[in-house]
Amino acid sequence: MFLNTDIKAILFDLDNTLLDRSAAVRSYFTHLLQTLSPPLPDEEFELTLLTILARDRLGYEDRAAFFDWLVANCFPDWTQDRLWADFRKKLPQMIQPDPQCLQLLEQLRENYTLAVITNGSAHLQRAKLKAAGIDQYIDQIWISEETGSAKPDAEIFSQALHALGVSPQQALYVGDHPHQDISGARQIGMLTCWMDLERTFPDEVPQPHYQISSLNSLESLVP
Missing domain, CATH: 1.10.40 (Ribonucleotide Reductase Protein R1; domain 1)
Incomplete structure (x- = not known):
């Protein structure tokens, strides 16, 4: 199954999604x-x-x-x-840079705007992005400490989409947490992709549109 061809931006969680x-x-x-x-x-x-x-x-x-x-x-x-x-x-x-992750981001950046939405300390999250080598491939980043709102609050997702100039239907969110990532992004109408990390998605949470076992599997969704 390929991504909707209307997708203009791919937004990622950071911890245990873009980096280990x-x-x-x-x-x-x-x-x-x-x-x-x-x-x-x-x-x-x-x-x-x-x-x-x-x-x-x-x-x-x-x-x-x-x-x-x-x-x-x-x-x-x-x-x-x-x-x-x-x-x-x-x-x-x-933090160890992942060459496969960086190669994937380089490939995706040719066709999509790439961004990160993450909860946590701004200093720590930015330091991890830099250590992983990811910062050079990301167009924008939203960190809860800086934005005043945190996932799964709809506000942090809405801020990001407004700044990127895309509608929820034009954005895919990739993350590992069923509630903070998938439920949070789905509530404003974004497409979602869950990194399962060998787990089963809980029944009580709205299901993701896509499910992958590793970040590299995202490549199979890209048309």
């Missing part, structure tokens, strides 16, 4: 756990790391609650503010 946030978070906390003294036994180390990643919920856990939990349960020598500052500084350093 999960791998970067795993690397960050692996390094941090290795600094503990005395060192954790191997089995406890792996269990602690897996627990941290599960608690993070692909970045959708409340930030303050997550970092409070980390300090209370894993890193008692840190404060919440110090750990958050360290995370913001070092996480972009864990």
Whole structure:
């Protein structure tokens, strides 16, 4: 199935859509756990790391609650503010450019306007975009901290479409979160494409128009 030929713009979520946030978070906390003294036994180390990643919920856990939990349960020598500052500084350093992603964006940019809509800290999200090499292919970016609205609020999607000069029917939104990405974009009439990351889409959420298992699969939708 090909994209509607009326599509003028493709907008993306950032984390775990355009870049592998999960791998970067795993690397960050692996390094941090290795600094503990005395060192954790191997089995406890792996269990602690897996627990941290599960608690993070692909970045959708409340930030303050997550970092409070980390300090209370894993890193008692840190404060919440110090750990958050360290995370913001070092996480972009864990991001690895994906040559296949960059090649796809270069190809798409020949025919479509490309943009990003993402929730989070403006400093952190822009640093990750740059570290991944994605910033050079993206025409515009909207970050919740800067716009004053966050996905799934219709306002942030509407702001982006207005600035790009396209109607909802002329835009495709690609993301990994059923509610924040797919439901958010669908409510204003955008076409949607869900990155399933080997998950099943929940029945209670409006279904995406397209579903892909990896970003590279998006190429098969492009006419």
